[in-house]
Amino acid sequence: MIPMRDGIRLNTIILIPNSATPAAHAPILITRTPYSAAILTTNSQSSHLGSSLFGYDNAIDVIVDGGYIRVIQDVRGKYGSEGDYVMNRPFHGPLNPTPVDHATDTYDTIDWLIKNVPESNGKVGILGISYDGFTTLAALVHPHPALKVAVPMNPMVDGWRGDDWFHNGAFRQQNMSYIYEQDGSRSNDLRWWTSNFDDYDMFLNATSAGELGRQRGLDQMGFWRKVKEHPAYDSFWQNQAMDQILAAQPLTVPTLLVHSLWDAEDIYGAMAVYKALKPKDTATGTPNEKLFLAMGPWHHGGSIDDGSTLGAIRFNQDTSLWFRKNVLGPFLARNLKDESPDASPIAPVTVYESGADIWQKLPSWPAVCTEAPNSVPAAQPCATPPARLYLQPNGTLSFTAPASANSDFTEYVSDPMKPVPFRARPIQPVCYDAGCTWANWLADDQREQSGRPDVAVFSSEVLTKPVTISGEPIANLIASTSGTDSDWVVKLIDVYPDEVASQPKMGSYQLMISADIFRGRYRESLSTPQPIPANTPEPYRFALPNANHVFEPGHRIMVQVQSSWFPLYDRNPQTYVPTIFEAKPADYRKATQHLYHSPTQPSYIEVPMVTVP
Incomplete structure (x- = not known):
């Protein structure tokens, strides 16, 4: 029970390998968690360290092989x-x-450890996934001098812009169960319950997320009340954004940001932190470089799991094992064991190129310029301006701007009483237990959605040469709605050939490469929502998650646009109301949506395309 500066004591479990003694010191590797230190360290009754560690947050092979003192608090x-x-x-x-906050608690914990664990060599590293990635980032705020390395994996960074609670204003209502269990009791004793086998039915029957919260007793919990009170990107969310907090700090601790390209929970955070911190790494290109990035073809936390598959997608290797052996293990060793950088060389950016199935080592990210010239420098010559992938009449897609005004728009009707499922029904809740498939849903086949009349589909011709994208796609829609509010979901998809000889079930598979949602009321200001003028073309510009992918010859590129992604995100009533948490049944109305693709009103995706020789 380690005392903090305000007298509160924090439960801390310290596992010391036999190889670490007062005469043979070892580094400390710490994780700070809300998920029970006891559970993470009592996986079995074995006296062996590896058997004791539970998989979540424990890169067991790296910890055991590295001989680290393992601390979980x-x-x-x-x-x-x-x-x-x-x-x-x-x-x-x-x-x-x-x-007190997570920064002071981490400082006080490290200070106690180096003074009271005689087996320690005085060097401490911190790592963690998700919430524990957030606490890892917090350690970088006024860090303890003994903190020598940080590895935030899939960290929670900005709960409104694109991590756990909202994406661009659309509320991620399937995470209500997490709020209920995490905020309801000290030991997560209160369990969320469902009224339907299919989450689609449960959320639809409740009408709004606010009403479901009342039915489940969530209004008793402080964080839920804060979420409902702050549906827009106001100071409550802005002042908590870790990328902005860290941007105001000097970068003194070597940091490896770990990002999953198919992260269903925190796909925004690591990349936002990298973008904020890269300009502060004044030692870029030298042995004293501080900021590193690794991006793999994983789900949330997949870098310490089996990385040979992602749902139905197979890779030619265990990508997670490769990362741990070639990046994570050496990075920790060089900073915690007095090894020289030359003994454990790490590229500034290590990223997996899906489609081609290869690892790349780059000097920086993005590999192609998609932003202002004073932003992160490009690793390769830039495509300037970024290539534009235009929506075309008759459901086609090309890199050529629309030339004909014969068909100005594509129309579909969005019915909030029949919202588009974000995956095949019946829809499971968010879970990681045996039999749960939530973690891989971003890699689900999108064929079912492409056949719906309320999903606009645009597809390229079959590719005759590879098309490689490397960076952050940006959606640019010109769209109108007959309602006064609307959501816009844009999905960039790799369509496999009709037949895949080695994997017959992958024939015509539609794999999402990058996708996100934007709530239309925030088109002019993220902090000040406004109704959308009905039947009026309006511009909507928003970033999609980073991708590093090759669309191979024989494949096609597809873009799908829709106005609901349910029940992961709450339904937009399509009638402007002050807060959607309080929307009533009568507020939910059908709307006719137009996506414009004329020469004067083009809709397109900016793609950071690497030019093919």
């Missing part, structure tokens, strides 16, 4: 730790008047 207010729990506790300031 319950954050304040959870499980064995004293104090009160606050979801993603803000840093000391306007949102937290107390003198």
Whole structure:
């Protein structure tokens, strides 16, 4: 029970390998978690370290082979730790008047460890996934001098822009169960319950997320009330955005950001932090370089799981094992074991190129310029401006701008009483237990959606040469709605050939490469929502998640556009109301949607395309 500066004690489990003694010191590797230190360290009754560690957050092979002292701590207010729990506790300031936060708790913990663990060599590293990635980032705010390395994996960074709670204003209502269980009790004893086998039915029957929250008793929980009180990107969310907090700090600790290209939970965070911190790495290109990035073809936390498949997608290797052996293990060793950088060389950016199934080592990211010239430098010559993939009449897609005004728009009707499922029904809740498939849903086949009348589909001709994208696609829609609010979902898809000889079930498979949602009321301001003028073409511009992918010859490129992604995201009533959390049944109305693709009103996706020789 390690004491903090305010007297609160935090439950901390310390596992010391036999190889570490007061005469043969070893580094400490710490994780701070709200998910029970006891569970993560008592996987079995074995006396062997590897058998004791539970898989979540434990890169077991790296920890055991590296001989690290393993420390896992319950954050304040959870499980064995004293104090009160606050979801993603803000840093000391306007949102937290107390003198303690995750940065001070980490500092105090490290200070105690190096003074009270005689087997330690005085060097500490911190790593963690998801929420524990957030606590890893927090350690970089006024870090302890003994902190020598940080590895935030799939970290929660900005809960409104694109991580757990919202994506561009659309609320991720399937995470209500997480809020209920995580914020409801110290030991997650309160369990969310369902009224339907299919989450689609449960959320549809409740009408709004706010009403379902009332039915389940969520209004008793502080974080849920904060979510409902702040549906827009106001100071509550802005002041908690970790990328902006870290951008105001000096970068002094070597940091390896780990990003999953198919992360169903925190696909925004790691890349936002990289973009914010890269300009601060004044030692770029030298042995003292501080910021590193690894991107793999994984689901959330997949870098410490089996990385040979992603749902139905197979790779030619265990990509996660390759990462741990060639990136994570050497990176920790060079910073915690007095090894020289030359003994464990790490590329500034290590990224998997899906489609081609190869690892790439790059000097920086993105590999192709998609932003202003003063942003992150490109690793390769830029495609300037980015290539534009235009929506065309008759459901076609090409890199050539529309030339005919014969068909100005594509029309579909969005019915909130029959929202588009984000995956095949029956839809499972968010879960990671045996039999759960939630983690891989971003790699689900999109064929079912492409056959719906309320999904606009645009497809290229069969490719005769590879098309490689490397960076952040940006959706640029000119669209109108007969309602006064609307959501826009854009999906960039790789369509496999009709027959795939080695994998027959992959014939015509539609694999999402990058996709996201945007709530139309925020088209002019993320913090100040406004109704959409009915039947008026309006521009909508928003970024899609980063991709590093080759569309191979014989494949086609597809773009799907729709106005619901249910029940992962709450339904837009398509009638403007002050807060969708309080929308009533009468507010949900059909709307006729137009996607424009004329010479004067083109819709397109900016794609960071690597030019093929």
